[in-house]
Amino acid sequence: MKIAIIGGGASGLACAVECGWEAAGQHRAVNITVFEAADRVGKKILATGNGRCNLMNKNEEMPYFGDDDFARFALKEYNLIKNLSFFATIGLYTRYDSEGRYYPLSNQASSVLDVLRFECEKFGFRFECSKNITDIKKVGDRFEVCGEKFDKVVLACGGKAGVKGYQSYDLLKKFGHSIITPRPALTKIKVKEISYVKQLKGIRHKGDLTLYIDGKKRAFESGEIQFTDYGLSGIAVMQLSSHITRERSENIKIVFDTVPGFSFDGLKESIDGWRYNNGDLACENLLTGFMPKKLGTVIMKMCGIPLNGKISALTDKNINDIIKTAQKLTFEVDSLRSFEDAQVTAGGADTREFDRTTMESKKVRGLYCVGEMLNVDGPCGGYNLMWAWSSGRLCGKSMLK
Ligand SMILES: Cc1cc2nc3c(=O)[nH]c(=O)nc-3n(C[C@H](O)[C@H](O)[C@H](O)COP(=O)(O)OP(=O)(O)OC[C@H]3O[C@@H](n4cnc5c(N)ncnc54)[C@H](O)[C@@H]3O)c2cc1C
Numbered sequence: 001m002k003i004a005i006i007g008g009g010a011s012g013l014a015c016a017v018e019c020g021w022e023a024a025g026q027h028r029a030v031n032i033t034v035f036e037a038a039d040r041v042g043k044k045i046l047a048t049g050n051g052r053c054n055l056m057n058k059n060e061e062m063p064y065f066g067d068d069d070f071a072r073f074a075l076k077e078y079n080l081i082k083n084l085s086f087f088a089t090i091g092l093y094t095r096y097d098s099e100g101r102y103y104p105l106s107n108q109a110s111s112v113l114d115v116l117r118f119e120c121e122k123f124g125f126r127f128e129c130s131k132n133i134t135d136i137k138k139v140g141d142r143f144e145v146c147g148e149k150f151d152k153v154v155l156a157c158g159g160k161a162g163v164k165g166y167q168s169y170d171l172l173k174k175f176g177h178s179i180i181t182p183r184p185a186l187t188k189i190k191v192k193e194i195s196y197v198k199q200l201k202g203i204r205h206k207g208d209l210t211l212y213i214d215g216k217k218r219a220f221e222s223g224e225i226q227f228t229d230y231g232l233s234g235i236a237v238m239q240l241s242s243h244i245t246r247e248r249s250e251n252i253k254i255v256f257d258t259v260p261g262f263s264f265d266g267l268k269e270s271i272d273g274w275r276y277n278n279g280d281l282a283c284e285n286l287l288t289g290f291m292p293k294k295l296g297t298v299i300m301k302m303c304g305i306p307l308n309g310k311i312s313a314l315t316d317k318n319i320n321d322i323i324k325t326a327q328k329l330t331f332e333v334d335s336l337r338s339f340e341d342a343q344v345t346a347g348g349a350d351t352r353e354f355d356r357t358t359m360e361s362k363k364v365r366g367l368y369c370v371g372e373m374l375n376v377d378g379p380c381g382g383y384n385l386m387w388a389w390s391s392g393r394l395c396g397k398s399m400l401k
Helices: 010-025 043-051 068-077 080-089 109-122 169-173 195-199 235-244 264-277 293-302 316-327 383-398
Strands: 002-006 031-035 094-096 101-104 126-128 137-139 142-145 148-150 152-155 179-185 189-191 204-213 216-227 231-233 252-257 329-336 344-349 367-369
Touching (some): 043 109, 216 235, 235 329
Parallel strands (some): 002 152
Antiparallel strands (some): 204 252, 216 231, 252 329
């Protein structure tokens, strides 16, 4: 059997390896060509997890965005244990951190790519790099790619996020498939009132973030927020962006509790105790024990407190205002940053047109689609690669059934 895989990324390479194993198990010959637009396969894998590749996560119950039901089949069929053993079999060992994120023992994303590549090469699969496929013809029961005939074609072209993307949704459209508008997800957020945020550029602080859309609580994240000259960044912020990207509302707010774990009264008691003994200090120091100084001074400014005034001059109302602001630092969302800053694509090929148990198109026999190209995206933490491995492997096996 001759198979063309369009896209030599995470899902395409996992698909090739699994297909090679299945063919070997069935004593069948399979001939796979991976067409890759870039000058080498797996470039995006190298960029993942800041070059360390967070390739899976312990928490298998985490819901996916887009079509979670569709994704669940592949994620159960090729679950964490099976994916860990997949990588161990091809020679990659892993460790996980306190948040359940798996990384290669080498701590280098290149190891993940290398073992996938080596296994493909062992089977004699062909990598055709610098081949941006823009046309696939259906000729009878077969397909024609770059003038060559194939029995099956897998579209594993990824999305538009991150490293240089190639416009590949058209390949699916030509076969009559629908595309749900691709949007950036897991990305940074631009906020409307920028003057205070600009003063905080470069500051990082851990806290609790709550997302409100049209006044209703929609999501909650705990983690580090990073201030930039246009708005907010950091993993917790990026997680919220995946909710925002699906919204059309203009009324989106993020409320940052900069002192998580403190009730209003608890914080008041702590501040009161300290200011009683430090009344001669300048107000800019009031929140020093709780957060980076710059963030504390911005909160003072927002409450109209003179930074050089003495702490002893603060009234009870001043303290109440400061606490309310520190616990509910509110940002109005302007927009999300572009695909360039995003880690994943929300939207993509409409999953209702594919069989979730095989990844085959319901419209065109022999055509398959896997990975980020489909309308499935996960949160930060290894979930998107987990989807790429699982969907790719499911497809690799089912093509030989
Ligand atoms: C900076 C960054 C960091 C990330 N970190 C993580 C992380 O740590 N953990 C995690 O789980 N996820 C992470 N992700 C997301 C993850 O990398 C993707 O979800 C995953 O790579 C998707 O796999 P894929 O095979 O579907 O697509 P890709 O890996 O994008 O592969 C698609 C391939 O197809 C090629 N291609 C596209 N169109 C064509 C065409 N027409 N012809 C030929 N070739 C084509 C592309 O060049 C590409 O090589 C990160 C993403 C980015 C951008």
